[in-house]
Amino acid sequence: MLHILFLFSLLFFSSHASVQDFCVANLKGPDTPAGFTCKSPAKVTVNDFVFSGLGIAGNTTNIIKAAVTPAFVGQFPGLNGLGISAARLDLAPAGVVPMHTHPGASELLFVLHGKILAGFISSANDVYVKKLKKGDIMVFPQGLLHFQVNAGGSTAIAVVSFSSANPGLQIVDFALFANNLPSPLVEKTTFLDDAEVKKLKAVLGGTG
Amino acid sequence: MLHILFLFSLLFFSSHASVQDFCVANLKGPDTPAGFTCKSPAKVTVNDFVFSGLGIAGNTTNIIKAAVTPAFVGQFPGLNGLGISAARLDLAPAGVVPMHTHPGASELLFVLHGKILAGFISSANDVYVKKLKKGDIMVFPQGLLHFQVNAGGSTAIAVVSFSSANPGLQIVDFALFANNLPSPLVEKTTFLDDAEVKKLKAVLGGTG
Amino acid sequence: MLHILFLFSLLFFSSHASVQDFCVANLKGPDTPAGFTCKSPAKVTVNDFVFSGLGIAGNTTNIIKAAVTPAFVGQFPGLNGLGISAARLDLAPAGVVPMHTHPGASELLFVLHGKILAGFISSANDVYVKKLKKGDIMVFPQGLLHFQVNAGGSTAIAVVSFSSANPGLQIVDFALFANNLPSPLVEKTTFLDDAEVKKLKAVLGGTG
Amino acid sequence: MLHILFLFSLLFFSSHASVQDFCVANLKGPDTPAGFTCKSPAKVTVNDFVFSGLGIAGNTTNIIKAAVTPAFVGQFPGLNGLGISAARLDLAPAGVVPMHTHPGASELLFVLHGKILAGFISSANDVYVKKLKKGDIMVFPQGLLHFQVNAGGSTAIAVVSFSSANPGLQIVDFALFANNLPSPLVEKTTFLDDAEVKKLKAVLGGTG
Amino acid sequence: MLHILFLFSLLFFSSHASVQDFCVANLKGPDTPAGFTCKSPAKVTVNDFVFSGLGIAGNTTNIIKAAVTPAFVGQFPGLNGLGISAARLDLAPAGVVPMHTHPGASELLFVLHGKILAGFISSANDVYVKKLKKGDIMVFPQGLLHFQVNAGGSTAIAVVSFSSANPGLQIVDFALFANNLPSPLVEKTTFLDDAEVKKLKAVLGGTG
Amino acid sequence: MLHILFLFSLLFFSSHASVQDFCVANLKGPDTPAGFTCKSPAKVTVNDFVFSGLGIAGNTTNIIKAAVTPAFVGQFPGLNGLGISAARLDLAPAGVVPMHTHPGASELLFVLHGKILAGFISSANDVYVKKLKKGDIMVFPQGLLHFQVNAGGSTAIAVVSFSSANPGLQIVDFALFANNLPSPLVEKTTFLDDAEVKKLKAVLGGTG
Structure with a gap:
């Protein structure tokens, strides 16, 4: 029976090379409007789908008392083509992520520690601002100006995710x-x- | 033969109601993430696909000496779901369309009259600026900050198109x-x- | 000058009703393949974009010693049409999120506390498993079978995000x-x- | 244990109404650019996902000695939003499906019986024509002019599928x-x- | 006049290289999230758009008494980027296509011969099962578990199509x-x- | 402070290579279903986003007394992946753009000079025709047969835009x-x- 099964299996496995459920970015290869070309599936390992960089606090000893640590496709190639990415926000007391947009993605913020005052402004110039506490999530629709400010006395931390593997980040002041x-x-x-x-x-x- | 043909035609026409190549917006109906619900095909006429509002010069006697006349889905319901829209730019001498973004669309500008200095800034904070003359086109990638300034002594006019029926418009100052x-x-x-x-x-x- | 400006502003504001950057779900209205119809923009407040349900630990006193608390469009209408959603995972010691898929989305998991053994299986039947610690993120490509298991002695918590406002959840055993x-x-x-x-x-x- | 499980199940089932993996068309409701609004999930049965109309030979006693029987969303509401549809082609001897396009879909033809001469013309005006026999499949890229002609002495039958639930059909002569x-x-x-x-x-x- | 026309034609043909209506896969080139890179248009022939592999019965002398013969982009490069593909199902008496999903596509099944009991299970764990006869079609929404079983005394054959050139296939048991x-x-x-x-x-x- | 800021800036700039808001086509590289591979961002200048070819009148001394000058991705590589393109129409008296389709895009026409009789035919074979004057815009839904004819005594000029960087152009007669x-x-x-x-x-x- 195993022999017979083997024949059956072959059928499905013969198309192995082209049956890709994922496309880990080959960052040294060319980019395209839909993302990077794929790393050979034979060379893909679980480590392509895992990223540890967001576990480390960003350095907030700077002018904005804040740090944004990205896990976009450039840092985490396994995201390529999957329409999702993440970043870590560290906001020291009085820290601020200045007014910015992500040209190609909506953002979802989850507060891990502390309090964050966050807001966005719509095309109709309406203001949507809220003080968020630990465990709250807030969504910022694609392409709109938004900001986050530490609203407590201690460091605030948030993890954010985006509806694109490469959301971009345009800070107005920059x-x-x-x-x-x-x-x-x-x-x-x-x-x-x-x-x-x-x-x-x-x-x-x-x-x- | 006509009788036979008639039977044949019926086949295709019977699905008339649901074979829509277009979806003219019913602006009084509900909106959805993909656009407005459709006006009944039986009530659609060629006038739903034609808009004359861009033929009229905008009033530039204002603080920015400029006018933007939109032909988005809200003004031109025939665009609903078709992934395209337009606007007219009138720039009196010294006129300016201030720094702004379109959260959901790329923009293509065509200079009809005069000279326009236009530019955009990328996520990497690189600046792309060019003085455009009549007949030039320039593209502004989705969601990025950009601007247009009259760069000649007389009124400049441009027609712009967008890769969305509802591109949005967020002016930083506003x-x-x-x-x-x-x-x-x-x-x-x-x-x-x-x-x-x-x-x-x-x-x-x-x-x- | 203010008077002049007012005229200028009117131009942009006149299209207010149809210039939507977001489409908060009217959960009582009809659903469509692209999401729910939109709540009237005039009734939208910042609370439509904030959700607090993920701040509360799920009840893990059940057969799988685990809880999944969703923040999909059904719970958090502000996500409608934005291509993103989230959920909270609570895994008591020995807890398990059984083998499952999300038919319409990729998933990104961020470990908040504890240790989680997570994995997915590809169409080629290759296994990608990794023991994740606090701060690690792992991505699970769209539609593939995957699982999460508590791999430490204490409760593990994770926040996950999805590349869809309505990712679905199909547990094989269920x-x-x-x-x-x-x-x-x-x-x-x-x-x-x-x-x-x-x-x-x-x-x-x-x-x- | 069942009691405990019940609590767990509730968690997932509570979002029942909004966790839709499908959106069976309510053909009497409004249409949108992404398809029809959805029939209430509670009223959906397996019969919404099954269609028997392609099992019946079309009437080919007409001017083109051919019949096209559609299974588009208008006939088969279960296809709504799923990006696929089908049709049956009956070609009596000398029958012809005249030069036509599908404005919104690519087509894949599978020959069930007989011989069919099929072809399409590209934007570059190149001609791609092939005589197909039983079991052959041929793909016609989206929006391009194509045709099918009976190329044998007996009735030919084909089943075709499309990359849209509502591919449209524009016959040049019509x-x-x-x-x-x-x-x-x-x-x-x-x-x-x-x-x-x-x-x-x-x-x-x-x-x- | 022909000379004048020639000039006119040149206009359109000069952009020949980049006016592609199709993108036949170069399977030896890199893959991307949107499909393979394109074979040079100059080397494309009609044979790139025709595939004969589905005309041959699959070998069902195996443990499941069934065979699935794919015509995905890996076997049929002309499908690249067109959002459609196909496969043939051969089910000997008592044959079964075990519980499986297609992570990236909806499926449409057309029964060519015999009787097939087919079904799928939704995210809400509802079961949709139907006994299909020759000529029936059934649609299986994207990513959901489904199966097909021979429900008659003789071999059953079906042709299935998918809403993707590379739908994937994940059999739960495998x-x-x-x-x-x-x-x-x-x-x-x-x-x-x-x-x-x-x-x-x-x-x-x-x-x- | 500048030193501190520099550290902060590094954070964002380190991902420079992969944070692309645009993907200027490398026309000598491979094409993909989503467009061409990208020119290296380091080599991109503002000139990649500007095109002057539409400022020059097309030569209408030909059989159709008309000229279509395209600004598609093949002529204007900066459009790659941005979902928009343009063309210029010159119609001498009695000039005509014959019955044609764009297989992959909707079209928006803006009349710059003269009078144009334009129209399209739907899948339901309904005719939508209108005589357009200077300043009028008309939209032609994706994939449908349409035409433009000079309807005045003098040369007519129009600029058209498309909802794709590579809309294609299939003239029925050609x-x-x-x-x-x-x-x-x-x-x-x-x-x-x-x-x-x-x-x-x-x-x-x-x-x-």
């Missing part, structure tokens, strides 16, 4: 002030004062 | 300053000065 | 033994013994 | 000649002679 | 017993007896 | 008469006269 976008253009398109723009460009390393 | 998002929160999440925030809130009608 | 699927049919399609099938049907409340 | 599209417009946009256009309009019941 | 998944883990996650698990592992070639 | 599709097959599948078919094959360069 986009406006941390590059060579000329100050007059920043001022014209944001109505901000020249002094304000130049001060923030200095702080964030921007030029022009 | 999101930050034209609502009740408390000033301290704006300041904390953008690093802007209190005076700057309060000045812009006053200009844009925001409170808090 | 599908086979907790309904009226006739025992001979279960046996024929699984090669299990009649005694085994009848025993599990008795335990899980199945008939036939 | 689109040009079986409606009120004015003859001069047909002639101008197809380069066909006036006599030819008028003859076919007469045959196919067109006017104008 | 996933549990035909690999090195340790028996204690199988028992813990399925509630099956040790004896039952070891017996089936022996039959199906599993270890551990 | 598909039927500009290749080696045998005349008897054309006649059988279109009901056209032999003389008509041979005349048009001669005009359009077809053989067979």
Whole structure:
């Protein structure tokens, strides 16, 4: 019977190479609009589907007293093509994740420790803000401006997940002030004062 | 022969009601994540697929010397479910479409008249800016901050299209300053000065 | 200037009703293949985007010494159409989430406390198993059989997220033994013994 | 133990109403760009997932000596939202399915009986034609013009499937000649002679 | 006139290389989350779109008295990217296609010969079973457990199609017993007896 | 402070290579069902997102007195993966864009100059025709036959956009008469006269 079964099994296994349920990213290969090309299935191991980087607290001794540790496809190749990713947020007291968007994904935040004031603004300019406690989850719809601020006296930690393996992250202040976008253009398109723009460009390393 | 043909035709026509190639929005019906419910096919006419609102110059006698006239699904119900929409841009001399995003769509701009300086900033904070002349097209990838500024001495006009029937439009200044998002929160999440925030809130009608 | 601005604002706000960046589920309205119809934007508040149910430990005094607390669209209407959801896993010592699939989503598990042995099996019948510790994340590709088992001496807790607002959950034992699927049919399609099938049907409340 | 289990089961079953793996069309309800609204899960039976209409030979005593029997969502509501549908082709000797497209789906044809000459033309105007025998399958990429002709002496039968629950069907001759599209417009946009256009309009019941 | 036309034609043909309506898989090239890279259009022939393997009866002299012959993208490269595929089912008397899922596709079954008892189980653990006769079609929603059993005295044949070029196939018994998944883990996650698990592992070639 | 900030910035920038918001096509690399592989982000400049080809009038001294100038991904690699593209239409007096389809996209037409009579035919064979003037837009749902004709005394110009970076273009006359599709097959599948078919094959360069 085993012999007979073997024949049967062959049928299914012969298409082994092309029956992929997953596509672990070959980060050295080309990227495509749908994600990276796949690592050979023969070389895939369970370690491609496990990532330990979010277990370590991010370093919050910086200007925003916060750290965002990503587990996107670039860090965690097993996510490629699966439409999901994650990140860890560490917010020291008074820490803040500044106003930002994820151009290609919705975000779901789960508070692990502490208290977080989080909010987003809709296209209709309506404001949705809430003080979240441990165990609360909040969803931020795709592409909208949002922020998180430590709302307690101790470090707050959250784990966030995204509806894309590569959600992107655009921080408004970095986009406006941390590059060579000329100050007059920043001022014209944001109505901000020249002094304000130049001060923030200095702080964030921007030029022009 | 016509009689025979008639039988044949019936075959295809019997499924008339459910063979829809389009789904003109019933704007009074419920919305769904994939768009509005459909107007009855029997009531659809060619006028549902034609929109004349972009032929009229927008009023640019305002603070930004610019006007954006949308032809999204809300104005043009025939677009529902088709993954495309449009808008008209009028930029008087010195006019500007301030820094903004479309949370759910890429944008393609075609310059009809005049000169426009346009640009976007990537997640990596790289700046892509170009002075466009009549006939040029420029694409702005989904969800990224971008802007358009009149770069000539006369009125500039552009027609833009989007990869969604409902692309959304989030102007950074409106999101930050034209609502009740408390000033301290704006300041904390953008690093802007209190005076700057309060000045812009006053200009844009925001409170808090 | 404010007056002029007001005119400008009207332009964008006039399309308010149809410029939706989100579609909070009206759970009493009809469902569609893309999700529920939307709650009226005018009635949406920040509470539609926040859910507190995952902050409470599930009751693990049951046969599997485990609890799965879902935050799918049915429990958390703000997720509707956003392609993401979550759940909480509580695994008492010796607890197990039995072999199951999510028909419509990939899953990302984040270990909050304790140790969890987790694994999935591919279409090629390859096994991917790993003992996870606090802070580890593991991804389970869409539709594949997988499981989680407490691998330590104390309660383990995990938060999981999914690439769909409505991922579904099909537990193999429940599908086979907790309904009226006739025992001979279960046996024929699984090669299990009649005694085994009848025993599990008795335990899980199945008939036939 | 059963009591304990019952509690556990409740957990999963409580979200019964919203955990849908399928969405059987309510053909009397509104349609949406993603398909019809769903029949109440409580009223769904196995008969919603079974359709017997393709077991009956179509009537080929007509001008094209052919019949197409659809099993699209309009006839078979269980397909709603599942991205698949089917049809039966009966081709009497000399029968032909005229040049046509499916605007929203690729097609896969399986020959059950007889011989069929089938082909499609690409956007690059390349021709792909093959004489198919019983057991052969051929795929016709989405939206491209294609046709099937009986290539043997006896009736040919095929079953076709589509990558959409509602693939549409646009027969070139019907689109040009079986409606009120004015003859001069047909002639101008197809380069066909006036006599030819008028003859076919007469045959196919067109006017104008 | 032909000369003038030639110029016109050039316009369209110049973009020949990139105007692809199809993407025949280059199975030796890399795979991506959206399918394989494309064979050069210049080398594509009609034979890339035709497959004859389903015309041959599968060998049913095996333990399940059944054979599944796939025409997935791995066997039929023309399907790449088109969202459709097929397979042939041969069920000798008493033959069975054991409980299985397709992780990435819905399935549509068409009975060619004989009688087949088919069914699936929903996430809500509801059972949908029906005895199908020649000409009947039945749809199995994506990712759900289902099975097919010969319900007549003679060989039954069916052709099935899928809503994906690469639907995958996970047979529960193979996933549990035909690999090195340790028996204690199988028992813990399925509630099956040790004896039952070891017996089936022996039959199906599993270890551990 | 700048030093501290630098550490913070590193966090986000370290994933630079894989955080792509766009995927400019490498037209020399392989194509995939989701588009071309991406040009290295380090080599991308603003010029990849700008295209000037639509600013030049097409040559209409040809048989159809019309020109279609495409800005698809093959001409404008920055569109890759963004779900949008464009083209320019020049229609001399009496010019016509013959009956055609775009197999993979909906089209939105904006009239820049002159008058255009445009229309499409649905799967139900209903005709939707309208005379458009400067500033009007009209949408043509995906995959349906449509046409544009100069309806005024002077040259008409339009810019069109599509809901795909690679919409395809299949002109019925070219598909039927500009290749080696045998005349008897054309006649059988279109009901056209032999003389008509041979005349048009001669005009359009077809053989067979």
